[in-house]
Amino acid sequence: MTLHREPEHGLRYVLSFEAAPAQLATVRQAVRGALGQWGAAAVAEEAELAVTELATNVIKHVGEGAAATLVLESVDDRLRVEVHDRSHAVPTVGSGGCDLECGRGLHLLSAMCLEWGTLLTATGKAVWCELSLEPARHCMRIQRAALVLDEYRRVVGASSMATPARAVLAESVTDVIADLLHWLAAQGGDPDEALDRAQMHFEAEAEAA
16 A cells, blocks of 8 residues: 555545644544544444544654554445654564563554554554444444335324334335335336345344344
8 A cells, every 4th residue: 555545445444643642632623523424433432442542652662743644445345544754663462461661552453453554654654453344334224224224104194193103014015115116116126036135234234233
């Protein structure tokens, strides 16, 4: 990965900041804001923790007030978090019993992230980690389904009770699916094939979650 590549397909956010304890809250807020706009708020807590650890590493080992840059990239099923600084010193993971000064923060990254590492650049380095976006995707699917169901119930004139009973909601879901299958058949599609594919997708995503 080069220093400033644009993702082939995905989203990218870049923020320059001063590596200082007083700036960490602002950086975390920026992370939460970016992920909220991307529909990935479900992984914001983990991303904020990762950024805090990476920025704290810069403060402790490069120096308080050092210039740093945060890069977030959302590509496919992963969120990549990078913190760039102007030091070529590569961080190492210390023994399990040592404190943050010698790498306990990196143990945390290793435990919570899919992968992490260090990329040397012409001006310093970037310490990066990658988080799964599956929790965010699952949350987005539920939110989209809720919006569709609310609109469907409005169109058919269903009861406007604030919280319909589970049985009522289940019946509405069945009606939505049936109407979609009628529409698909009218367009020349195969309802049975669509149901099989939907079931396969659901089971695969439920297993992954």
